[in-house]
Amino acid sequence: MSSLYLAAGLAGRTASLTSSAIRDLLALTARDDVISLAGGLPATDLIPIDRIAAAAEAVVRRPDAVQYCETSGHRTLRSVIAAREAHARGGVPVPVESVIVTHGSQQALTLLAQALIDPGAPVVVDEPAYTGALQVFSIAEARIESIPITDTGMDTDELERRLTAGLRPAVVHTVANFHNPRGVTMSEQRRRHLAALADRYGFWVIEDDPYGEICFDAMESGIEAPPLPIACHSDRVIRLSSASKILAPTLRVGWFVAPLGVCAAVELLKQGADLCGSSMTQLMAAEMLADTTWLDAHLTVLRREYGARATALTSALAAEFGARLTVSRPEGGMFAWASFRDGTDSSELLDSALDHGVAFVPGSAFASAAQYRHSLRLSFAGSTPSVLKEAVRRLGTAHSASARVL
Amino acid sequence: MSSLYLAAGLAGRTASLTSSAIRDLLALTARDDVISLAGGLPATDLIPIDRIAAAAEAVVRRPDAVQYCETSGHRTLRSVIAAREAHARGGVPVPVESVIVTHGSQQALTLLAQALIDPGAPVVVDEPAYTGALQVFSIAEARIESIPITDTGMDTDELERRLTAGLRPAVVHTVANFHNPRGVTMSEQRRRHLAALADRYGFWVIEDDPYGEICFDAMESGIEAPPLPIACHSDRVIRLSSASKILAPTLRVGWFVAPLGVCAAVELLKQGADLCGSSMTQLMAAEMLADTTWLDAHLTVLRREYGARATALTSALAAEFGARLTVSRPEGGMFAWASFRDGTDSSELLDSALDHGVAFVPGSAFASAAQYRHSLRLSFAGSTPSVLKEAVRRLGTAHSASARVL
Numbered sequence: 001m002s003s004l005y006l007a008a009g010l011a012g013r014t015a016s017l018t019s020s021a022i023r024d025l026l027a028l029t030a031r032d033d034v035i036s037l038a039g040g041l042p043a044t045d046l047i048p049i050d051r052i053a054a055a056a057e058a059v060v061r062r063p064d065a066v067q068y069c070e071t072s073g074h075r076t077l078r079s080v081i082a083a084r085e086a087h088a089r090g091g092v093p094v095p096v097e098s099v100i101v102t103h104g105s106q107q108a109l110t111l112l113a114q115a116l117i118d119p120g121a122p123v124v125v126d127e128p129a130y131t132g133a134l135q136v137f138s139i140a141e142a143r144i145e146s147i148p149i150t151d152t153g154m155d156t157d158e159l160e161r162r163l164t165a166g167l168r169p170a171v172v173h174t175v176a177n178f179h180n181p182r183g184v185t186m187s188e189q190r191r192r193h194l195a196a197l198a199d200r201y202g203f204w205v206i207e208d209d210p211y212g213e214i215c216f217d218a219m220e221s222g223i224e225a226p227p228l229p230i231a232c233h234s235d236r237v238i239r240l241s242s243a244s245k246i247l248a249p250t251l252r253v254g255w256f257v258a259p260l261g262v263c264a265a266v267e268l269l270k271q272g273a274d275l276c277g278s279s280m281t282q283l284m285a286a287e288m289l290a291d292t293t294w295l296d297a298h299l300t301v302l303r304r305e306y307g308a309r310a311t312a313l314t315s316a317l318a319a320e321f322g323a324r325l326t327v328s329r330p331e332g333g334m335f336a337w338a339s340f341r342d343g344t345d346s347s348e349l350l351d352s353a354l355d356h357g358v359a360f361v362p363g364s365a366f367a368s369a370a371q372y373r374h375s376l377r378l379s380f381a382g383s384t385p386s387v388l389k390e391a392v393r394r395l396g397t398a399h400s401a402s403a404r405v406l
Numbered sequence: 407m408s409s410l411y412l413a414a415g416l417a418g419r420t421a422s423l424t425s426s427a428i429r430d431l432l433a434l435t436a437r438d439d440v441i442s443l444a445g446g447l448p449a450t451d452l453i454p455i456d457r458i459a460a461a462a463e464a465v466v467r468r469p470d471a472v473q474y475c476e477t478s479g480h481r482t483l484r485s486v487i488a489a490r491e492a493h494a495r496g497g498v499p500v501p502v503e504s505v506i507v508t509h510g511s512q513q514a515l516t517l518l519a520q521a522l523i524d525p526g527a528p529v530v531v532d533e534p535a536y537t538g539a540l541q542v543f544s545i546a547e548a549r550i551e552s553i554p555i556t557d558t559g560m561d562t563d564e565l566e567r568r569l570t571a572g573l574r575p576a577v578v579h580t581v582a583n584f585h586n587p588r589g590v591t592m593s594e595q596r597r598r599h600l601a602a603l604a605d606r607y608g609f610w611v612i613e614d615d616p617y618g619e620i621c622f623d624a625m626e627s628g629i630e631a632p633p634l635p636i637a638c639h640s641d642r643v644i645r646l647s648s649a650s651k652i653l654a655p656t657l658r659v660g661w662f663v664a665p666l667g668v669c670a671a672v673e674l675l676k677q678g679a680d681l682c683g684s685s686m687t688q689l690m691a692a693e694m695l696a697d698t699t700w701l702d703a704h705l706t707v708l709r710r711e712y713g714a715r716a717t718a719l720t721s722a723l724a725a726e727f728g729a730r731l732t733v734s735r736p737e738g739g740m741f742a743w744a745s746f747r748d749g750t751d752s753s754e755l756l757d758s759a760l761d762h763g764v765a766f767v768p769g770s771a772f773a774s775a776a777q778y779r780h781s782l783r784l785s786f787a788g789s790t791p792s793v794l795k796e797a798v799r800r801l802g803t804a805h806s807a808s809a810r811v812l
Binding site: 050115 | 472475680
């Protein structure tokens, strides 16, 4: 933000805010001549536009679809989500009252931060972390502590050492399934361990799960579905998800499932924040999520296509860079994580990459303590396999050009 | 909020929040046997459902209608709003960049409070005040100061006396057109005075204008349109409005127009709060607001119908209560304000009223300093004239029953 924009009369805390590096990058990469692997957007060509249009047509003339709705969300949608959540938890019943619908799961994060975090309180995040969470906790004036992610998720042994040494977080935030940006999934053992630590030390776990449903085809690759949610192992877990990645971002339908005390506090904050969500888009989401025959077929297509795109990207990276680049092997979600072993600085590479018509997010965007100077996040979701191959070819050219300059 | 719900581990500031009395009342009055004059909802029977369905049909298959949109709002909608705002300001150009679209104007209030108000800073509100604003400023931990409303709007002479005595507010919030709950409109002289005070003392004015377009028919009643916006007289004015009252609440489309420094700060806060709004409902709103032939005809119907309902309510109140009740004479908007002159306590009357099948909001809900024990807000918007007459008949019975008990 240029100083030109820092008008007099802004609140003190506002003046220190900075824009998410990714959001700024998205503006730069909206050019037609750039293939962007930078965004966190689902594939536009896989958004079920006809089904969405049918859902709009089905609900829009209902009087309860055009008025204000309940702050906690339209009852119909909350019931559908509660039933799906019970299924995801292996059949444990989930009361409708424990589901709160929010304006995307980003709003859930913001309101939970307001409800649970006093200024200065410690909050534990993944290292590397989802940038949207870093931004929310920074606005909440939390003291951010990070715990490294390994191939089996957040290192709960390290967390336990820090707790033993005196760390008392208000909240631990983690993306347990198909991590953004690392791509890994937390093991069942670590889920149980994290839940036990939450019970013992009395912190809240925010289990942020936007990608859990996008699990690639087990038949082809020997991939197993993620373990049961962390929420199955403790009452101190608040589980977040969203319709943005499996239906469409435009619905702005996210939700969380939490103990009633947390739901009541967030409902009060949401009254002040925006009164309520859109009854129309909530009823549209309910219509589609309840149409399980259609939804199952749609998810099958998403999983197969995203899996094919992930394979196309990682194969092309292996062919282009060989041993100079280590690349994660995504089993779901939207992202691959890669790290140069030849000393390449990913932030410096980005300038050259944009010149050659390809964009990614440098690892530094996800850093709270470590720097990830040699790493980058690549989204395979939004491009077809042939476009991904071309993107990697451009990245290779940019890397060669950048290396020559060095 | 019962203590049962106050789970351990909530942030300190959360534990002291209380629900809006109106929101709680709305839950009580959702019963079929109660005629509710309590809500702030626009008339469901006047929401243009067919036009909304056509707008959905027109936009929903556009790729940019289903993805994430820009944090500041879809460019198409921002352009339409900028053009309408320029017209409202008597032809002064309004740059697109000075328009930010929010999730209803309640979100605009919340984000502006975050951007402009440090905890403990003084904020001036109308007395009586819009309860949603009181809630937002309370969450922002502002020190709330109130200035009485008279028949020509906020008493700016009293404000000037307080400023001279040392009051230094960060923000002055006022509803200048068809005030909620008082129904009055600020005179041009007071608009100019408030703008001059903002320039002299360096505070921001939030000119909250959800009802300005609902101005009753001048032909029938000699009513004049409201004066030009306060924003015409100073650059320190942030003007808020919304599509909720003229199109439909379900769109969740609100907006504000402000200097670029304020827009930039709020855009950063909105990134953290919810990333962006719904591109679909924003494009639907743009489609309808740009269809001026249809919109003008629709507004004509709204103004005529709301005007007829206002007259039906105030006439019935005069017939039922005579000199025992003074009633405002609404010239626009959705509310009448009434005050008992016979000592009736409106909070006590509410219990009896609910027993007799009619609801209103007691004056105390709008109080920050004064108490308004004898006053009540009645919404005429949501009921037809015959239902309003029945509501007043029930109110009369409740008043008699309540008086007998006393």
